Amino acid sequence: MYKCSKESLGALLSAINEKYALYVPKKHGEGSVSSFEAYGDGENMYLSGITDRGIKELFFPQCEEIARFVTANGAFGVKETAVKSGYNVIFGARACDIKGLQTLDLVFLAEPEDRLYKSRREAGIVVSLSCGEPSETCFCTCFGVDPSKSGDIAAIGTDGAYYFEILTEKGRLLIPELSSVCKTTDDDIEAERDKIRAKAALMPAALAAKDLPDKKTDELFDLPVWDKLSAHCLGCGTCTYLCPTCQCYDIKDSKTADGAARCRFWDSCMYSDFTKMSAGQPRLTQKERYRQRFMHKLVYFKENQGIYGCVGCGRCVRKCPASAHMIKVIKELGKADERHT
Amino acid sequence: MNAIHDPLVPQVCVIREIITETPDVKTFHITAENGEKPFDHLPGQCAMLSIPCEGEAMFSITSPMDSDRLEFSVKRCGSFTNRLHDAAPGEKILVRGPYGRPFPVSDFENEDLLFIAGGIGLAPVRSVIDSCLDRREKYGKIRIIYGARSYPDLVFKDSLFGKWKEADNTEVFVTVDRGGDGWSGHVGFVPQYVSEVCNDCKPVVILCGPPVMIKFTLAELTKLGFEKYRVYTTLEMKMKCGIGKCGRCNIGSKYVCRDGPVFRLDELEELPDEY
Numbered sequence: 138m139y140k141c142s143k144e145s146l147g148a149l150l151s152a153i154n155e156k157y158a159l160y161v162p163k164k165h166g167e168g169s170v171s172s173f174e175a176y177g178d179g180e181n182m183y184l185s186g187i188t189d190r191g192i193k194e195l196f197f198p199q200c201e202e203i204a205r206f207v208t209a210n211g212a213f214g215v216k217e218t219a220v221k222s223g224y225n226v227i228f229g230a231r232a233c234d235i236k237g238l239q240t241l242d243l244v245f246l247a248e249p250e251d252r253l254y255k256s257r258r259e260a261g262i263v264v265s266l267s268c269g270e271p272s273e274t275c276f277c278t279c280f281g282v283d284p285s286k287s288g289d290i291a292a293i294g295t296d297g298a299y300y301f302e303i304l305t306e307k308g309r310l311l312i313p314e315l316s317s318v319c320k321t322t323d324d325d326i327e328a329e330r331d332k333i334r335a336k337a338a339l340m341p342a343a344l345a346a347k348d349l350p351d352k353k354t355d356e357l358f359d360l361p362v363w364d365k366l367s368a369h370c371l372g373c374g375t376c377t378y379l380c381p382t383c384q385c386y387d388i389k390d391s392k393t394a395d396g397a398a399r400c401r402f403w404d405s406c407m408y409s410d411f412t413k414m415s416a417g418q419p420r421l422t423q424k425e426r427y428r429q430r431f432m433h434k435l436v437y438f439k440e441n442q443g444i445y446g447c448v449g450c451g452r453c454v455r456k457c458p459a460s461a462h463m464i465k466v467i468k469e470l471g472k473a474d475e476r477h478t
Numbered sequence: 479m480n481a482i483h484d485p486l487v488p489q490v491c492v493i494r495e496i497i498t499e500t501p502d503v504k505t506f507h508i509t510a511e512n513g514e515k516p517f518d519h520l521p522g523q524c525a526m527l528s529i530p531c532e533g534e535a536m537f538s539i540t541s542p543m544d545s546d547r548l549e550f551s552v553k554r555c556g557s558f559t560n561r562l563h564d565a566a567p568g569e570k571i572l573v574r575g576p577y578g579r580p581f582p583v584s585d586f587e588n589e590d591l592l593f594i595a596g597g598i599g600l601a602p603v604r605s606v607i608d609s610c611l612d613r614r615e616k617y618g619k620i621r622i623i624y625g626a627r628s629y630p631d632l633v634f635k636d637s638l639f640g641k642w643k644e645a646d647n648t649e650v651f652v653t654v655d656r657g658g659d660g661w662s663g664h665v666g667f668v669p670q671y672v673s674e675v676c677n678d679c680k681p682v683v684i685l686c687g688p689p690v691m692i693k694f695t696l697a698e699l700t701k702l703g704f705e706k707y708r709v710y711t712t713l714e715m716k717m718k719c720g721i722g723k724c725g726r727c728n729i730g731s732k733y734v735c736r737d738g739p740v741f742r743l744d745e746l747e748e749l750p751d752e753y
Contacts, residue, residue, distance in 0.1 A: 390532075392531055415555040
């Protein structure tokens, strides 16, 4: 265990930033969108709450090139885009976002592995920051997230200090930097963690794992309540873009000087184009698209992977312009369970 | 240019030959640049075809598993298929695959087989038929029922009225929705024709065609007492990755690109009604 004073955090991050590309949560003034950015001069760090945009984009960027085609001057060749090597550090990640990564792993690291995601995952050293002040829209405990401890290194802030506990082999890579600024300590921080867990247990969203749907797929799929739940959905896709577990992507080409670049982009099941073929459209209205998104998170993903595809970060609750969010869906499907049993 | 390891990155291939099947269907014969088959495949599997900046889409492989080329029969119906139809032999094309769960042809051994197809739905079925005919002794009686809108819309006429018709212990039944255009054979829809042809036999069924035809044919087969676990069909959804990761071709918890496109009727009935 390592310990530094709150004032020394900047020195520690600067030391890490000397050796690694370092990303930290930042917010440029009230009303701006908070997200993870390069540490830079360390200004505008935002450590007091969950960021609007999570850490997903550091591992699965909104747009990335996968290949180049050279088609000029009679040539016709394909070049696979190289992956970057070397470690980088993400400081200040919340446990819900880290659970989001573990959820993405189940998709992208399953055979055949996604080489671009895998390389970023292997390169990323994730330092979590304990989440002591859950927002009124948080419900991570519903999905078994421990907001006090996560990542390769778990950082916890107390009244005057930060403690750092190394949890993985990869976390050990930062021992030189931690040693240069922190003292080692035998302080017991479980009591501090328990305080955080106790606060988390009082999350106002008041959902419990027992509220989650556990009915047959067909019954949930055919529930009439989908009409009501989806009635105000605008199909804007905000929920999917901010979701730590949404991984749907599109593949498209763009012209380059001597051919084309093939890139993949985040896509959204909330968009009508998502499933539209020249042969037809299997999800005709927003109701079908809305149902797909929530059935995937709460039913299909669990069938395939054994866990839910939601981590309770609450971003969709905070940002949905129509308030057609996950908590409402869980409550309605939970009610459906009671009606059936 | 360099080795390809990423399943999303295609290899450069060449269109060797283009057969005009109908006014809106062409069959493309494709090999790698060195003339070899780009990869091995099993009947029912698919591959992604693309042309830089023109699009990429999934097509079923219509050639049999032992063929030395990949053949794709493509109906002109959208922007990318329009571009493909304008291609000429010798043109380069990008290919990746094979994708999906094939028809379990080894499970079909010693069975009588009934192939039912409508329109361009004969494309994936042709791969199974020709693969079985290449090992004719392993299979029982083969019946093929095929329907299209009209005589000019029938694909693979050479096989329908030549190779398949002449094969051992094989019967071919062709019907069109609308007579004329020089057609003197059966006129009517596929589902009704099935009950005429297969009243008292219960072969393994391989069914592929437009959704409405599949729906009515499945109802007919159920009425005739076919067992669900002996009826196979294929599903179609929009696809981007082909490997169960881009998230768009799922029906319930199944991804058509990875868990399909071939499904047994009993498996199909487990899925939510979204296909």
